[in-house]
Amino acid sequence: MLKKLLQVDSLVTIRTNKVMTNRLLARRQMVVEVLHPNRASVPKAEIRDKLAQMYKTTPDLVYTFGYQIQFGGGRSRGFALIYDTADFAKKFEPKYRLLRQTGIKAEKSGRKQRKERKNRQKKVRGTKKSKVAAAKK
Structure with a gap:
């Protein structure tokens, strides 16, 4: 040690x-x-x-x-x-x-955009979720 x-x-x-x-x-x-x-x-x-x-x-x-x-x-x-x-x-x-x-502040997207992305992700399964999230930013 x-x-x-x-x-x-x-x-x-x-x-x-x-x-x-x-x-x-x-x-x-x-x-x-x-x-x-x-x-x-x-x-x-x-x-x-x-x-x-x-x-x-x-x-x-x-x-x-x-x-x-x-x-x-x-x-x-x-x-x-x-x-x-x-x-x-x-x-x-x-x-x-x-x-x-x-010390960099994380940039948040708007509340409505986050909710829409969440709902789009609910419609697909597995690794496609990340593609849906990345494609429509």
């Missing part, structure tokens, strides 16, 4: 454990423990930067999520994924996390 430790501003300590290399999804996945005494919480952007520094990669390949602050404060635990390339991240990472990390 590989463990790494990093001191941030002498106030925040980031530890990773249960590090696993997932070759099928071209990423490293790990549990991240953040010790932050005298601080409410640590921004995910800061955690992402420090993990990128620890694992010698760029922050845009690091995806962090699922942080919960321990009752009483001072410690948070979450999950991190470090992809090998941006293409793999785009391929395997859920759309909402990609949007959350890049």
Whole structure:
């Protein structure tokens, strides 16, 4: 079990454990423990930067999520994924996390258009649903 430790501003300590290399999804996945005494919480952007520094990669390949602050404060635990390339991240990472990390707002179509698309999809089965949705945008 590989463990790494990093001191941030002498106030925040980031530890990773249960590090696993997932070759099928071209990423490293790990549990991240953040010790932050005298601080409410640590921004995910800061955690992402420090993990990128620890694992010698760029922050845009690091995806962090699922942080919960321990009752009483001072410690948070979450999950991190470090992809090998941006293409793999785009391929395997859920759309909402990609949007959350890049800061781009998802463009919603109008309510009536969504309802019409939903009703058109109900009339076909299987993989044809995606064709109906894509064709009439």
